Ligand SMILES: Nc1nc2c(c(=O)[nH]1)N[C@H]1C(S)=C(S)[C@@H](COP(=O)(O)O)O[C@H]1N2
């Protein structure tokens with residue numbers, strides 16, 4: 127039996143390309159795997175490229191909950207646990223301080239968000255590069271995205287290329303209106319936004335779903351038309367390690 131949906135969510139039959147409107151027409155500059163830059167309060171800022179591919183690959187089926195109330199159930203992601211990435215790359219290579227508490231995640235399109243480090247170390251948080259048995263499409267965050275199933279979709283940054291570890295959130299400026307951004311955004315607690323209750327945001331957001339999805343799809347179609355995109359690089363597996 128499928129478990130009930132979280133409070134205020136309804137099941138979507140499609141999985142639309144989605145986000146805040148300013149990002150509809152922004153795309154990553156690089157679609158093939160890019161190194162993940164790790165910086166902030168670390169001893170040595172580093173880039174993780176082939177190191178990522180050496181982590182244990184995991185497959186995971188999870189539901190995806192957008193804050194505007196649509197949920198896409200049973201997406202089959204493949205990638206690497208953030209926990210493994212943290213323990214095997216960030217701590218030893220970048221020298222993350224034991225007091226690091228706060229993580230800023232940035233996408234190639236300029237999108238950014240943050241989460242407490244503890245939330246990211248949950249075993250179901252992935253750095254995903256595949257979806258439903260295929261390389262991650264541009265629509266859904268190529269070449270690499272975060273997948274944090276217990277959090278609203280706006281924490282799952284697409285086109286991820288930078289991660290910053292910080293001791294505090296002192297200098298972080300979230301994108302968008304403050305009321306729309308909850309520091310944790312846990313779906314189970316309906317932490318849709320800050321100050322404004324979840325049940326009220328449901329009503330404000332629902333009418334925006336269709337026009338937003340339509341805008342994102344139009345922008346994607348324009349990119350396909352303009353570039354003959356997306357054309358994948360057939361010979362190159364995502365995050366392939368260089369030949370030994
Ligand atoms: N880089 C980037 N990441 C992003 C967004 C975005 O616009 N740009 N939108 C967020 C929001 S609000 C949602 S609901 C999901 C949508 O993911 P999808 O486009 O794969 O459905 O991505 C999140 N991550």
Ligand SMILES: [Mo]
Pocket residue numbers: 144145192193194279280
């Ligand atoms: Mo969203």
